[in-house]
Amino acid sequence: MVRGASARQATLLGSAGLADPVERLSVHHLRIPVSSPRDHGSGLVAGDVEVVLVRLETRSGVTGWGEASPWSVFTGTAEQAAAALDRYLRPVVVGADTADIPAIMARADAALTGHPEAKAALETALYDCRGRLLGLPVHALLGGRFRDRIALSVSLANPDFDADLALLERLRVDGVGIVKVKTGASDHRFDLMRLERLRADFPEFDVRVDYNQGMAPHEARRRLADIEAFNVTFIEQPVPRTCWAAMADLTRALKTPILADESVFSPDEAVRAVSERFCDLVSVKLMKAGGLRRGMAIAVIAEAGGMACYGGDMFETGLAHLAGTHMIAASANISLGCEFYQAKYYLAGDILTAPFPIENGEVIVPDGPGLGVDVDLAAVKAYTITETNG
Ligand SMILES: [Mg+2]
Numbered sequence: 001m002v003r004g005a006s007a008r009q010a011t012l013l014g015s016a017g018l019a020d021p022v023e024r025l026s027v028h029h030l031r032i033p034v035s036s037p038r039d040h041g042s043g044l045v046a047g048d049v050e051v052v053l054v055r056l057e058t059r060s061g062v063t064g065w066g067e068a069s070p071w072s073v074f075t076g077t078a079e080q081a082a083a084a085l086d087r088y089l090r091p092v093v094v095g096a097d098t099a100d101i102p103a104i105m106a107r108a109d110a111a112l113t114g115h116p117e118a119k120a121a122l123e124t125a126l127y128d129c130r131g132r133l134l135g136l137p138v139h140a141l142l143g144g145r146f147r148d149r150i151a152l153s154v155s156l157a158n159p160d161f162d163a164d165l166a167l168l169e170r171l172r173v174d175g176v177g178i179v180k181v182k183t184g185a186s187d188h189r190f191d192l193m194r195l196e197r198l199r200a201d202f203p204e205f206d207v208r209v210d211y212n213q214g215m216a217p218h219e220a221r222r223r224l225a226d227i228e229a230f231n232v233t234f235i236e237q238p239v240p241r242t243c244w245a246a247m248a249d250l251t252r253a254l255k256t257p258i259l260a261d262e263s264v265f266s267p268d269e270a271v272r273a274v275s276e277r278f279c280d281l282v283s284v285k286l287m288k289a290g291g292l293r294r295g296m297a298i299a300v301i302a303e304a305g306g307m308a309c310y311g312g313d314m315f316e317t318g319l320a321h322l323a324g325t326h327m328i329a330a331s332a333n334i335s336l337g338c339e340f341y342q343a344k345y346y347l348a349g350d351i352l353t354a355p356f357p358i359e360n361g362e363v364i365v366p367d368g369p370g371l372g373v374d375v376d377l378a379a380v381k382a383y384t385i386t387e388t389n390g
Helices: 007-014 078-093 098-111 116-134 161-174 188-201 217-228 244-253 267-276 292-304 318-329 377-383
Strands: 022-033 048-058 063-068 149-151 153-156 178-182 206-210 258-260 281-284 308-311 334-338 362-364 384-388
Touching: 022 078, 022 377, 048 078, 048 116, 063 078, 063 116, 063 318, 078 098, 078 116, 078 384, 098 116, 116 292, 116 318, 149 318, 149 334, 153 161, 153 206, 161 188, 178 188, 188 206, 188 217, 217 244, 244 258, 244 267, 267 292, 281 292, 292 308, 292 318, 308 318, 318 334, 377 384
Parallel strands: 153 178, 178 206, 258 281, 281 308, 308 334
Antiparallel strands: 022 048, 022 384, 048 063, 149 362
């Protein structure tokens, strides 16, 4: 009995119900069709995307799901994520108590270097299990809710700009107020033409641009001076990931804030961003950071350095979007909105039993247990190309 605790707390603390070890783990490699091609400069995506899901089942019968959403030109491959979960992380988690998530993830880091997407999937599934056991949403397990809605940004990257103009009309009707234009993939004049058209025909949108590392440092300053004329909210990752000094030069030279995406994967790179001032803003992604708590650590480091954060993503289903939503809900400094649009506006199908929650251009933070929306087993089966159980 804990002195001063309520009867319910005493019941919980005094019971064995908080121990709930993982008994089974399965890995599902999915291939999901997409609705249109996308050119991000650093890579063209067409036809389909591949994600890896991990499903955990605990002694109490609770099931939790997590997603790895790799991209070969950015973080890694689906094959790597599947092997990481099936072979290297399985022994770390099977038999471990879901009450001990930080300890499990520390053992995961000790057992396997890198592979942030696989670790993000594992940690998500553990939190989903834990939340479902305790009847709490994941954001409550992460410390509580700072916000219950997140402004949605949709990225424009179709090589056919007429198709993006049609998408913009749809976004306007849907109440979406933010778009991010993928620039630097082809000709600088194509980027300027699109921004001119956007500002003329869709003046109400908050516009950001993302170069996906698409410029050499020597050409960036002149081109970005042209871009600044369109009063964009931020310029994301103009030069390659490791050009930290060039990022710092651009941050000093431009009035428009520079946002680091590929240049900040991890908390240690966030420390570097703050100490070297190579950006004004940071994109936090589960698949770069390796999980929710590490993503939150990046946001806290950035906050201490005076840098606001943006909720980025990869080519994700609604499942990974949900994990990111709970992280942002619990993170005061991830304040620039999120880009969890793929499930609704990009994938040809999703894997949740209900649509990923978006209303009037905002993501609605779920309050149900765990991630808050269930996985549709039939959809998972339909898109699965390989599966391992144990
Ligand atoms: Mg980016």
